[in-house]
Amino acid sequence: MLEAAFKGSKKYWSWLIFLLAIIGVAFACYLYQFQEGLRITGMSRDVSWGFYIAQFTYLVGVAASGVMVALPYYIHDYKAFGRITVLGEFLAIAAVTMCLLFIFVDLGNPVRIMNVIMYPTPHSILFWDMIVLNGYLILNILVGWNVLSAESKGIHYAKWVKVLAYVSIPWAFSIHTVTAFLYAGLPGRHFWLSAIMAARFLSSAFCSGPALLILICLVVRKVSKFDPGKEQIRTLAGIVAYAMLINVFFYLLELFTVFYSQIPEGMHPYIFLFKGLEGHGRMVPWMWIATFFAALSLILLVVPVTRRNEETLVVACVSVIIATWIDKGLSLLIGGFTPNPFNRITDYWPTKPEFMIALGVYAVGALVLTVLFKIAIAVKEEVRA
Template sequence: MVEKALRGGVWYWLWLLLLVSFIGLAFYFWLQEHHHGAGMLTGLHRDLTWGFHIGQLAFFVGVAASAVMIVLPYYFHNYKEFGKITVLAEFLAVGAVIIAMLSVFVVMGQPTRVLYVILNPTPNSLIFWDLTVLSTYLFLNLLCGWMVLHSEYKGTKYPSWLKPFIYWAILWGPSIHIVTAFLLQGLPGRHYWLTAIMAPRFLASAFSAGPALLIVIALLLKKIANFNVGDKAIQTISKIVIYAFIINLLFLFFEVFTAFYSGIHSHMAPFLYLFFGYEGHREWVPVMWASMILGIVGLVLLLIPSLRRSETTLTLGAISIFLSVWIEKGVALMVGGFTPNVFETVTPYKPTIPEIMIATGVWSLGLLIITVLYKITLSVYESKNLAVKTRG
């Protein structure tokens, strides 16, 4: 099956070349950072030690976890419409897990010591658990996606021994995101994160942003690769997106209510800083309101059935929701957690160009893996269609 990734048109190879060059560029900046120090190249500082990259961890673990929203109806409830898109969702999860894990790796000050995490297993640290569940999830999705596709290729049903692994992957999806939320929500003195609703909110935002991305990908594949996952599947996913997004907005409202009705200053401060500015610092105010506006646009576009059914407005809505959640979770979550800092003052953070370039390289590597896996998937389905046609 692998050989199918080696045959492609000019655009396929150009796209891969573009991704590889981004990876190369990121590698250069990463080397620079480890040569000159994070102080020279990144915006991180004493009071904000987890920035843009760890934000990508939180966000892309969510994207990976959201595969469960497609896989679960298909395997548990035998929802046949999701047949084609399930493999896409599983392979998207593979790429997203790789992005998430690499995002942590690139911020490590001593990358050569990465194996210490395994050599000195520390169950009281959630990074240990995060590494364990993420690598397990990566393996499970690769295994399930590949085996199912392979049986499709052979024209058989997937082997029965795979069933436990599929169920395991379904259970594991939410787990990886809960553990990632636990990384943050158990830290004393970080008021924005110290909330029991962090894990449920992570799940809600993941189950909206992840499937929203899948909608965009599916519609894109329909356009450029003539691969149709089925309109009914896309419509069902768009409903999943909108329900999850409404729950996500509700959770945000609960947070705001608790902080502001209780009137505890330290709990209000991060919200004030992000949405209105704090002690004269307003760096993130426009970004936060952009996220809010995008969220409302997405809400309207996906809530109204007629707009949801039109592919143009559906795409726009899905992109808006994806971006809205990305800003809120992939960027502002870290900023809000560290600002105001432990001294209850503001030390502003702005990601630098090298930081963003390294992140671009990480995304590119994930996209590269997703592209190759999708190429194989599409080719398998294509050859199957051809076989059906020739047989008449």
């Protein structure tokens, strides 16, 4: 099947070259960071995690595209999704690859990364996150690849593949839960210290992953002879609608607890984000953009006519992605570190090389996704021909 990745149109190759060019520039930036240290980023003593860890957090959510097609297919025997389970799983592979890379580029001492395995530490949530993320990556590679290769041979996939597919479903829940636990168990970080954090991670993952999958399916329909299917996209849209409703509901629950209790430590990060605090208001426009797109997406997703119309559905999905990206990929981290333990505010914004490195990781993800989808689509076109 791999050979399909090496046969493609001019457009396919120019896209790959474009991605490789971005990766090349980003790699040069990374070498610069490797040489100089993380001082080339905007991070500081007070905001000690930034854009990298935020992107990691967001992309863990995107990986939910896998489980949101696998669960209805394997558990509920929803046959229609059989057509696109591989696509969901391959998107999850690309997302988790990016997650791991974002953790890697954030390390001050990347050459020592194996210390996490050499000194296994079960009381550290990061240790568990390493296990669940790598495990999820391997599960998706094994299941996705074997199901696809069975499809190309016109046979049914082996029994052990199905067992792994079942395992991957609860495993998917673990990646969001454990990633939320990185934040939700830290004393003194009131913005994160919330029991509903894991539930919020699950709900935002279950909308942002499938929303991106819908958009990619529509691209696939346009650029190839394989149609992921109208019903499939309609069902995914329903999943996005429910998950985004729950996601916004959970966020409102946070706001209630924080603002009805009126405990200053709880309120300060939210005031900083939505209104600005002591003259620091860089996040304010972002938060209102997120609010606007969250509201817009909900209207378009809840009203049946706009949800079923693929043109308005695209707008809804893009809105979901913008809102969830600002939430997880920007504000969760910055808000969590603001104000600092001394009730002071230090501004943070990614620097150019920091942004470039992040873009490079996204380009790696896009490259992995393109190649995997190229293979999957080649198989599907062939089978249907």
